[in-house]
Amino acid sequence: MTARQGLAAALLNRDYLDDTNATPASDTLLINEQSRWLESRGERVIKFGFGQSPFPVYGHAVKALADHADHKAYLPVQGLPALRERVAAFHGELDDVTWSASRTLIGPGSKLLLFALIKALPAAEILIPAPAWVSYAPQARLAGQTAIKLAANFETRWQITPEQLETHCREGGDRTRLLILNAPGNPTGLSPDVDTQLALAEVARRHGVIVLADEIYGPLTHEDAHRAFARDYPEGTVTTSGLSKWCGAGGWRLGVMHVPEALGDEIFARLLGIASETWSSVASPVQEAACVAYRITPELTEYLDRQRAWLSLIGHWCATQLHAADIRVHLPDGGFYLFPDFEAHRATLAERGITTSAELTARLLAETGVALLPGSAFGCDPAQLTARLAYVDFEGETLLMHPPQRYDQPMALPVLERVRLGIRSIIEWLE
Missing domain, CATH: 3.90.1150.10 (Aspartate Aminotransferase, domain 1)
Structure with missing residues (x-):
């Protein structure tokens, strides 16, 4: 053999x-x-x-990383203020959404930020389309939450339908729910069409479903036509992204998350608490380099x-x-x-x-x-x-x-x- x-x-x-x-x-x-x-x-x-x-990796960010290699201080748990400002402006311009730097959190990759959000919720159903990225369901289990699979198929372009979400919410009673949507998706490379996304947003709004929009591949939408879910459901969408895909810097481990003010201060405080007791802060040189990566230039x-x-x-x-x-x-x-x-x-x-x-x-x-x-x-x-x-x-x-x-x-x-x-x-x- x-x-x-x-x-x-x-x-x-x-x-x-x-x-x-x-x-x-x-x-x-x-x-x-x-x-x-x-x-x-x-x-x-x-x-x-x-x-x-x-x-x-984007060349200007590589140079910035080298220039700040001797920076060794622990940075704020939430992330460098200057970086959070850059991240908010970057997604505001690229995705036509409103990100507040004060509600932006910098983490060691979006993967851990996803887990932190799932852990920060009270007892909840974590609604996961199938197919979906391999780590969502294990993270839900590790966080002590209930993972619920919503199966998609080829005919729906591997997207869950608004009708599926509506049916589940009606039959499942009144409870906290987090729906994870990844677009463009891993493993499919697909995003919902505009009408489907608008309808999903309306169902989520009607039933008070929190949406975790994993948009790590958003800047790599082929026609530069990514539609952030927060455009259609700003009050209930937590968005994550990071440097690993569009900036080619997976090993740098820098992710970003935005939590809308409408979800309240308690959940954000819990996220900061989890961050302070686990990763403390992202490496100083990487955050400095990210300040350059998140500056939109020609x-x-x-x-x-x-x-x-x-x-x-x-x-x-x-x-x-x-x-x-x-x-x-x-x-x-x-x-x-x-x-x-x-x-x-x-x-x-x-x-x-x-x-x-x-x-x-x-x-x-x-x-x-x-x-x-x-x-x-x-x-x-x-x-x-x-x-x-x-x-x-x-x-x-x-x-x-x-x-x-x-x-x-x-x-x-x-x-x-x-x-x-x-x-x-x-x-x-x-x-």
């Missing part, structure tokens, strides 16, 4: 079904670590499993525009190739994910002993070296033949040197060979 086959078998044995078991390692982090391990052993791996930005705008253009082109090419091979997939709205559905190949896959998404991705890894994550890792029914594909196995610095419009056949660039190879490998394996 090769190392790749051994890893595929180990991943297949992970339990995606039992929501009451001890919290396992995050699937996304695990696939990244294991892919690196396979590469270190000389195995070929196409890394479509881990959603890390392939682009370099250079930053060009940096974002070129990322969007390349991600849109690559995502649309991948989706078109998969669709031509009878793999259902929606064209992405933003970020760098696709959520392909292999249902049309169920019969032939079953003949090969593949009946679940975990079996599908394990065999793909073992037999082709292409690493995907199964739909079951994101809350989908294990028998649903879906997977998340992160089309980021390329070196982004080269692509940022020029916009894609410069080339007649941009997907033929050598830097994108691994993406082409990965998509071809999936299609040929099915055939």
